Amino acid sequence: xxxxxxxxxxxxxxxxxxxxxxxxxxxxxxxxxxxxxxxxxxxxxxxxxxxxxxxxxxxxxxxxxxxxxxxxxxxxxxxxxxxxxxxxxxxxxxxxxxxxxxxxxxxxxxxxxxxxxxxxxxxxxxxxxxxxxxxxxxxxxxxxxxxxxxxxxxxxxxxxxxxxxxxxxxxxxxxxxxxxxxxxxxxxxxxxxxxxxxxxxxxxxxxxxxxxxxxxxxxxxxxxxxxxxxxxxxxxxxxxxxxxxxxxxxxxxxxxxxxxxxxxxxxxxxxxxxxxxxxxxxxxxxxxxxxxxxxxxxxxxxxxxxxxxxxxxxxxxxxxxxxxxxxxxxxxxxxxxxxxxxxxxxxxxxxxxxxxxxxxxxxxxxxxxxxxxxxxxxxxxxxxxxxx
Ligand SMILES: *Cc1c(COP(=O)(O)O)cnc(C)c1O
Numbered sequence: 001x002x003x004x005x006x007x008x009x010x011x012x013x014x015x016x017x018x019x020x021x022x023x024x025x026x027x028x029x030x031x032x033x034x035x036x037x038x039x040x041x042x043x044x045x046x047x048x049x050x051x052x053x054x055x056x057x058x059x060x061x062x063x064x065x066x067x068x069x070x071x072x073x074x075x076x077x078x079x080x081x082x083x084x085x086x087x088x089x090x091x092x093x094x095x096x097x098x099x100x101x102x103x104x105x106x107x108x109x110x111x112x113x114x115x116x117x118x119x120x121x122x123x124x125x126x127x128x129x130x131x132x133x134x135x136x137x138x139x140x141x142x143x144x145x146x147x148x149x150x151x152x153x154x155x156x157x158x159x160x161x162x163x164x165x166x167x168x169x170x171x172x173x174x175x176x177x178x179x180x181x182x183x184x185x186x187x188x189x190x191x192x193x194x195x196x197x198x199x200x201x202x203x204x205x206x207x208x209x210x211x212x213x214x215x216x217x218x219x220x221x222x223x224x225x226x227x228x229x230x231x232x233x234x235x236x237x238x239x240x241x242x243x244x245x246x247x248x249x250x251x252x253x254x255x256x257x258x259x260x261x262x263x264x265x266x267x268x269x270x271x272x273x274x275x276x277x278x279x280x281x282x283x284x285x286x287x288x289x290x291x292x293x294x295x296x297x298x299x300x301x302x303x304x305x306x307x308x309x310x311x312x313x314x315x316x317x318x319x320x321x322x323x324x325x326x327x328x329x330x331x332x333x334x335x336x337x338x339x340x341x342x343x344x345x346x347x348x349x350x351x352x353x354x355x356x357x358x359x360x361x362x363x364x365x366x367x368x369x370x371x372x373x374x375x376x377x378x379x380x381x382x383x384x385x386x387x388x
Contacts, residue, residue: 003033018349025052028367028374030354038349039378041364042356046191046223046331049250049292051367057253057291064287073281083286083293087259090297091233093245095267097260098281102222102248103137105258108275109185109244110141112262113216114161116269117182120214127180128218131167135192136185136220145185148193168202177209183216183244184209188234188328191223194359195326195333203238210243216266217242222258223331226250227296227368230306230329237328250368252288259289296368305330305368308375312366315379321386326361330368333361336386344385353381 003021021033028051030038043049050057064079071077084096097108110128117125128145130136136145140159143151147164163181166172167190184206190196210217219242224234228250231237235245243266248258258280262269279285295301309329316325316334326333336344341357348355356363366375 018346020349027051028370036352038352038354039374039381040354041366041378041382042354043250043365043367044254045356046228046249046365048254049226049228049368050253050295051369054253054291054295054369056295057288060287060291061255061284064284068283070279070282070284073276073278077281077283077286079283079286079290080281083290086290086293086297088261090293091245091261092241093261093267094264095262097262097270097275098286099258099260099277100256100279100282100285101137101258102220102246103139103142103258104277104280105222105246105248105260106136106142106145106185106220107139108258108260108270109218109220109246110145110183111275112244112260112266112269113183113185113218115274116216116266119269125180125182126161127163127178128161128183128185129163129165129173129176129181130185131187131190132164133167133190133193133196134164134185134187134220135190137222167196168199170202170205173202173205173209177213181213181215183218185218185220187220187224188238189224189229189331191331191363192358194361195331195363197326197328198238200238203240207240207242216244218244219246221245222248223365224328226292227302227305228329228331228365229327230302230309232296232302234328251292252285253292255285255288257282257285257289301368308366308370308372311372312364312375312379315375319383319386330364330366330370332364333358334364335361339386347385347388348381351381351385353378353385355382 022030023033024031028040099105114126130145130147132147134147136142144159144162163176165176225247243263245261251257321337323335323337341362345355345357
């Protein structure tokens, strides 16, 4: 309790934390200060895509720290050049801007969309349509972009110029369109909103409208990106190519990063002096990201994610307490029959398994390189908790 008391004395109480102090981790197992072990079905919160302290990732991050840990963005670094090239080539985008978080990546996308429209059409075409029940971050602009009323409290005034259309409702989307709109921003699978995927027809309509009206199609893949859904990008499930894609959580394996990718139509919009970030493109973060990409993009890796996802979906569907399973790949939501997700989350923790919640659902975001043995061990705990 000593660590926890000290922590709470000095760190702002912005999170509802469990009474566990995590001290170390190896493979997909964390160890608490009290030596208790926890199988990680949450990847932290979608961040530790290669589990805890993957040896190649550690080597990349540590050797970069020993070589040059940071420098001003007034200079170039080779690791940022290498990572940017690999990221653009693998995702099919033209250029990238690096920040340090998902919110920053989205903030960049919002600025990019508004300037794209301002440069071509002048003032007044600034509205960004996002979806009801979305989550885009905690900065003022990204809170405003987030289509949930619970996030629109206390911090008035919020940033203007956002409208919320109902997900999977084409008529409502069309109703929200007017001459002030410059972009449509979506999560292909709403994460925090409850692991809810968009319909193919809806996504096709978004892509069509954006093309017809010269709006930017922005995909927030902060949670879905980099293999989470068993494709490098979730857009590949839908066969669409948004103009802008944002990434963060799992991108660098657990060091802070955010990335805003842009295609040919808009990759020159953010010109000299229009955007920046002191730590954006930090060499250690880029080294972590490069190590993650090298693994995730290697031959056979995504197939292995797909296999584990199929196995996990199958096993979860067999559990009596599980009414339905939603999501894609290793981004999994479960609706429960009689238990609340919060209670199950706490009970799993007590039994040595880390899981997450999303609204009323139980949420799993296991590390992409989790082993079948670790999956089975975690499932055993989950089944026990759900059968009590
Ligand atoms: C987590 C998340 C964010 C915010 O990322 P931060 O790194 O916390 O700023 C934005 N969008 C989506 C879809 C997310 O899941």
